[in-house]
Amino acid sequence: MPACNLLLSGAIHFSGCMATQDLKLWRPAIINHLYWTAASTPTGDPDEMQAKWQSMINHVQDIHEHSSPAFTSCAHPPLEGEARNKEWLEPGSPAATKLESVAARKALVKDIRQLSPQHxxxxxxxxxxxxxxxxxxxxxxxxxxxxxxxxxxxxxxxxxxxxxxxxxxxxxxxxxxxxxxxxxxxxxxxxxxxxxxYGYATNLMVSLVEEYCKSPQALQESSAVLSSAASPPLTSSVQKVAKDEAL
Ligand SMILES: [Zn+2]
Known part of the structure; x- marks a missing residue:
């Protein structure tokens, strides 16, 4: 999926206009959204993934209801208080237009539709x-x-x-x-x-000490039983052959 890898590796730069700075602020959220698009769609339904991906274009413009029937509104809870305090893009602004042209690019959308939900x-x-x-x-x-x-x-x-x-x-x-x-x-x-x-390690050490205090003898015996269960090394089952004969 080259286009997505491109996006993930940072090869897509929002450059060339005043919009760049506004878009840079959104970049980590957009990448997170790409992961979420795949991870939240266990069926791998291409229409749903495309709709989820493209809902991001609305979201960054503070629009959380979408026209696609495959994904009609954002999955996040209603944004209130501090959560509303974001650098929303002005609808129709150069930044919003630029983002839409990158995110709706045909090759990228085609890849998004094939994202693997196999996380x-x-x-x-x-x-x-x-x-x-x-x-x-x-x-x-x-x-x-x-x-x-x-x-x-x-x-x-x-x-x-x-x-x-x-x-x-x-x-x-x-x-x-x-x-x-x-x-x-x-x-x-x-x-x-x-x-x-690593709490399990602490618990393990505590019970080991307890067992030892109860009966060092019993612990030694358990250890001996375990040791005797060891299978012989693999090489011991190999039949040796004289080198001359092998040659
Ligand atoms: Zn939203």
Whole structure:
């Protein structure tokens, strides 16, 4: 989706007139809106995504009702108080006209209609990269070392899976774009979560100390049982052959 990538990478510049400064203020919100367009449309309906994207042209002019039946009004709550305090573009002003000409560009709209709503697969991707974080591939671990690290990764993932989404100071969900390998150069959007917590590690250490205080012996026995469950190294199942014979 070259045009969208162009927009995301910042290659689209609002330049060449007085409108530039007004539009620059809106740029982060517009990019956020692009992520939201895909992420809020799990069916991937092209008409809905196009209508959502183009509603932004109205929104920045303080117009929140839209003519498209696919998306008739903005999804944000009514703007009151501080939330109304924005640099709205004057309808018909050079800035508004410029924005419309960029956002309604045929090639860009065509790409918007094909945005991937697959941000939900990000969860699985995140789990895989979390495993790599706890058990990096470049280091060899013993069976028990690997086992413990996989358990830690699962604990971390489960205790952080329901984190709240991060929001802007105006209460809007923040989105980010990722380029997962399985998309082969394509990209997906996903909501940014709040920072993870490590409370599970503290709980783990507390119960370990408790178990130890109760009975060091029992803990040692559990450890021995785990160790005995270790499977033999893979290489031990390989039948050795004499080099001369192999040659
Ligand atoms: Zn709006």
């Amino acid at each position: 939900q697969t990000f969860s699985l991707e995140a789990y895989h990269s979390l495993i790599l974080h706890f058990a990096p591939k470049h280091t060899g671990f013993s069976f028990l070392g690997m086992y413990s690290r996989l358990l830690l990764a699962a604990l971390h993932f489960n205790s952080n899976g329901n984190r709240d989404v991060a929001r802007t100071s105006e209460g809007e969900v923040r989105y980010a774009v990722r380029y997962p390998r399985f998309r082969k150069g394509g990209w997906v959007v996903h909501p940014i979560k709040e920072k993870p917590s």
